[in-house]
Amino acid sequence: MKTTQKQLEDMILAIGGEEALPVYKALHGKENVNEFLLAAKLKMTINQLRNTLYKFDAYNLVSSTRKKDRKKGWYIYFWTFNEGRADEVVLRLKREKLELLRKQLEREESHQFYLCPSKDIRTTLENAMEMEFICPECGQLLALEDNGRNLNRIKKDIWTLEKEIGDTSAEAEEVAA
Ligand SMILES: [Zn+2]
Incomplete structure (x- = not known):
């Protein structure tokens, strides 16, 4: 049986609640998404967004790389949703x-x-x-x-x-x- 889109979305909801679905949809099909741009796009605070991403991370559903922002001195994380993991988590x-x-x-x-x-x-x-x-x-x-x-x-x-x-x-x- 192939995992359907509905099963996938149910899984996302079970793991991260309502606010996780738009995050998943925004990451879906993309790679290394800048978290600040993502938060702005979804009208979430960076902490709200990271909260959801950490829930995904607990199931290895996302991976990230980071880069230091030289001007501001903080790290920016770039996130990728691991589509291949989703079936296993379902x-x-x-x-x-x-x-x-x-x-x-x-x-x-x-x-x-x-x-x-x-x-x-x-x-x-x-x-x-x-x-x-x-x-x-x-x-x-x-x-x-x-x-x-x-x-x-x-x-x-x-x-x-x-x-x-x-x-x-x-x-x-x-x-x-
Ligand atoms: Zn009674």
Whole structure:
């Protein structure tokens, strides 16, 4: 499976939040972009911009070179987005999410949950017993939740992710062969 633009942008958002997307788009397809010009273009302060770039850097998604500005005496960094790394990071985030969903599924399957009719709280049997099955917010009786729907949703998400990750590694093996 080839990483789509949408998956790539989702990954950028997951790593750097909303403000990271314009930074990625401005770097995309270019090399050694002057950070001061980039900040001016995106109407960000240099610190805001660097914050985002450091988040990318934590995943090795960017590389930089620096030059000293002789007149001002400070360093200017020139940034390049590592397009080749992006696929790996997309895959890595998917694996992390899969791991999380599997833990969630395990928790859902091994506990019964009790729910306030007004949905103030959702809690395990153990906690519900401590509360004597009374919602601390509204005083209504907590009811045993049928979490079948939840389980199905998590299982479906796991299945989708496993399929995506499986396809990706199969393709990587093809390339390697
Ligand atoms: Zn309640």
